[in-house]
Amino acid sequence: MNEEAAAVSPSQETQLRIYRTLVELRETGQKAHDLFLQNLVKGTVHLSLGMEGIAAGCAAAMKPGDLTFCTYRGHAHTLARGTSIEKVLGELMGRDNGLLRGKGGSMHLTSVEHGVMGSYAIIGAHLPIACGAAWRAQYKGASDISVCFFGDGTTNIGAFHEALNFAVVWKLPVVFVCENNLYMEYTPIADVTAVAQPAADRACAYGLDRILGDGQDADAVYRIAKTAFDKARSGGGPSLLEFQTYRFSGHSRADPAKYRPAGELDYWRDSRDPVKIYRKRLLDLGVGENVLAYIDSETQRIVDDAAEKGKAAPFTSTDILMTDVYADGGSAWRN
Amino acid sequence: MAELTYRDAVARGLAQEMSRDSDVVLIGEDIAKAGGVFKATVGLYDQFGPLRVRDTPISEQALLGAAMGAAMTGLKPVAEIMFSDFLAVCFDYFANEIPKSRYMTNGQVKVPLVVRTGNGGGSRFGAQHSQSVENWCMMIPGLKVVAPSTPYDVIGLMAAAIRDPDPVIFFEHKSLYATKGEVPDGEIVDQLGVAKVVRPGKDATILALALMVPRAIAAADRLQAEYGINCEVIDVRSLLPLDTKTMLSSISRTSRLFTVEENPRLCGWGAELVSIAVEECFYDLDGPPVRITTPHIPLPSAAVLEDLAIPSVERIVETVRKSMAA
Numbered sequence: 198m199n200e201e202a203a204a205v206s207p208s209q210e211t212q213l214r215i216y217r218t219l220v221e222l223r224e225t226g227q228k229a230h231d232l233f234l235q236n237l238v239k240g241t242v243h244l245s246l247g248m249e250g251i252a253a254g255c256a257a258a259m260k261p262g263d264l265t266f267c268t269y270r271g272h273a274h275t276l277a278r279g280t281s282i283e284k285v286l287g288e289l290m291g292r293d294n295g296l297l298r299g300k301g302g303s304m305h306l307t308s309v310e311h312g313v314m315g316s317y318a319i320i321g322a323h324l325p326i327a328c329g330a331a332w333r334a335q336y337k338g339a340s341d342i343s344v345c346f347f348g349d350g351t352t353n354i355g356a357f358h359e360a361l362n363f364a365v366v367w368k369l370p371v372v373f374v375c376e377n378n379l380y381m382e383y384t385p386i387a388d389v390t391a392v393a394q395p396a397a398d399r400a401c402a403y404g405l406d407r408i409l410g411d412g413q414d415a416d417a418v419y420r421i422a423k424t425a426f427d428k429a430r431s432g433g434g435p436s437l438l439e440f441q442t443y444r445f446s447g448h449s450r451a452d453p454a455k456y457r458p459a460g461e462l463d464y465w466r467d468s469r470d471p472v473k474i475y476r477k478r479l480l481d482l483g484v485g486e487n488v489l490a491y492i493d494s495e496t497q498r499i500v501d502d503a504a505e506k507g508k509a510a511p512f513t514s515t516d517i518l519m520t521d522v523y524a525d526g527g528s529a530w531r532n
Numbered sequence: 533m534a535e536l537t538y539r540d541a542v543a544r545g546l547a548q549e550m551s552r553d554s555d556v557v558l559i560g561e562d563i564a565k566a567g568g569v570f571k572a573t574v575g576l577y578d579q580f581g582p583l584r585v586r587d588t589p590i591s592e593q594a595l596l597g598a599a600m601g602a603a604m605t606g607l608k609p610v611a612e613i614m615f616s617d618f619l620a621v622c623f624d625y626f627a628n629e630i631p632k633s634r635y636m637t638n639g640q641v642k643v644p645l646v647v648r649t650g651n652g653g654g655s656r657f658g659a660q661h662s663q664s665v666e667n668w669c670m671m672i673p674g675l676k677v678v679a680p681s682t683p684y685d686v687i688g689l690m691a692a693a694i695r696d697p698d699p700v701i702f703f704e705h706k707s708l709y710a711t712k713g714e715v716p717d718g719e720i721v722d723q724l725g726v727a728k729v730v731r732p733g734k735d736a737t738i739l740a741l742a743l744m745v746p747r748a749i750a751a752a753d754r755l756q757a758e759y760g761i762n763c764e765v766i767d768v769r770s771l772l773p774l775d776t777k778t779m780l781s782s783i784s785r786t787s788r789l790f791t792v793e794e795n796p797r798l799c800g801w802g803a804e805l806v807s808i809a810v811e812e813c814f815y816d817l818d819g820p821p822v823r824i825t826t827p828h829i830p831l832p833s834a835a836v837l838e839d840l841a842i843p844s845v846e847r848i849v850e851t852v853r854k855s856m857a858a
Binding site: 264296297298300301305307308309314315317319321322323324325326327328329330331332333334336337343355356359360362363366367517520521522523524526528529530531532 | 557583586588589591593594595596597598599600601602603604605606607609624625628629633634635636637638639640641642644673674676696697698725772773774775776777808
């Protein structure tokens with residue numbers, strides 16, 4: 198590793214934190230899947246199983262006060278900033294202990310106190326919104342940056358292009374992170390996109406560097422993200438990052454993902470699992486198996502406990518149906 | 533006291549609030565050095581500088597989305613969407629994002645912004661630069677919607693909108709920009725959600741908004757002079773929140789209700805008001821409520837056609853006279 202790369206590489210303390218986050222995201226995602234099959238989670242969930250390396254690596258490279266904007270596939274990014282697992286699972290189950298007390302649900306996880314400024318379920322909508330948060334930081338001379346996560350499918354909607362041009366012209370402290378999991382919902386992204394790498398190959402249109410990384414390697418994500426975050430924070434303007442990744446489950450709970458060629462899932466699961474890759478790396482670096490096993494079992498216990506607390510919690514209070522439409526706390530539209 | 537145009541009132545209202553609060557920032561297309569295509573932001577760039585009055589690319593999604601992101605993190609942006617017709621290209625932001633965030637996040641996210649937009653017909657611009665689209669916004673829970681008709685109200689409602697903690701869509705009427713009105717010196721701050729009786733009367737209530745207000749007043753004057761019908765004209769001013777008290781109280785007193793709406797017929801604001809009146813003061817009415825609207829057509833460009841489409845003083849007079857005689 199050269200000196201430059203070393204400067205943006207995670208310390209061993211950070212690596213242990215990344216590992217813990219990876220396990221938390223994996224276990225919570227798996228738990229959400231199980232709770233759905235038990236009919237305890239209604240509606241839908243969009244899981245990030247297999248894609249945890251991007252959330253864990255980016256979150257580790259962010260600073261307190263930095264802002265996260267994510268999509269309806271936002272559980273991992275929300276949790277990676279420190280949001281309570283119990284509150285997230287409670288929200289999925291529509292319980293009173295839920296993060297949003299059941300008003301948002303799986304697709305709208307938000308935790309302002311952790312810098313998670315929302316999960317947006319309209320493709321592309323949050324890229325301009327992240328620009329606005331970055332504009333505020335620029336205007337106020339604040340040091341925070343905005344980080345906006347989205348999928349490969351987002352690169353084909355207008356707001357993506359409007360936001361990139363806008364962010365570059367205004368030189369905003371915002372970083373756009375594309376999670377290319379090869380499929381826009383049910384369709385291979387390559388079938389519907391003019392270029393091979395849907396985000397990276399568009400960067401030049403906005404005068405940005407072509408940055409493509411391995412999303413299954415959380416350390417690689419960390420290094421690339423940290424470089425972009427440092428640039429944004431120091432007034433160098435926006436970056437567009439694309440990470441190659443893969444989701445182990447379908448687009449949503451309604452999707453059995455039968456459109457994938459035979460063997461593809463097995464390959465990614467066996468050889469490209471970000472949790473397995475990271476665990477092996479830490480062992481190779483000399484971290485004790487007992488240390489990692491402790492993180493594994495402790496995380497499993499926390500997630501199990503969170504799910505049980507959610508199951509035991511009452512359904513959300515119906516008193517809140519008409520609250521918080523307007524700033525006065527209510528929903529009155531006439532006198 | 534000074535006479536001011538509606539256009540200059542916009543700039544004065546903005547300047548009043550920008551002087552008070554450095555978090556108030558303007559964003560829009562051609563609003564900075566150019567002073568706006570309607571010249572409603574002239575002088576603000578020179579007075580407040582390039583950081584507070586910023587031009588954007590022709591990217592309505594980016595500019596409205598950015599206004600939202602800035603609002604939810606601490607600024608008080610006032611975004612201009614040049615023609616209200618263009619709200620259609622950033623509809624997601626005022627249909628899905630801006631108004632729903634507070635509710636969806638259980639009160640965590642707040643979006644205190646103002647979207648100013650040039651609304652309405654009379655400029656011979658044709659179907660994509662002339663619409664009255666207040667009803668596009670009125671149907672969305674979480675928004676507030678105002679449409680002033682005088683320079684005085686522009687300043688006061690602008691201040692109220694900027695100081696309001698909720699998102700406000702502020703409809704400026706393009707055909708009113710050149711009109712003038714008396715405006716007192718000093719700070720002017722009005723209140724959202726308050727309708728105004730602009731011409732007292734006892735025989736019928738005419739509800740009107742924006743450009744239709746001066747037409748309703750002119751029609752009421754003629755109905756009085758020519759037919760002895762004494763109409764009360766109410767400037768609705770605020771569609772969300774809606775001041776039903778002022779309007780229902782007038783309707784109960786006069787026993788007749790007319791709405792004058794520039795929007796195409798279906799789902800105009802008047803339909804909601806008629807529905808409320810029928811539900812809540814039906815037995816006070818002496819006749820069916822009547823809506824005077826633009827027909828349900830795209831607006832044409834040629835003067836003779838556009839003037840025929842949008843409610844005129846003549847049409848208001850004739851409709852009220854015939855209905856009252858029936």
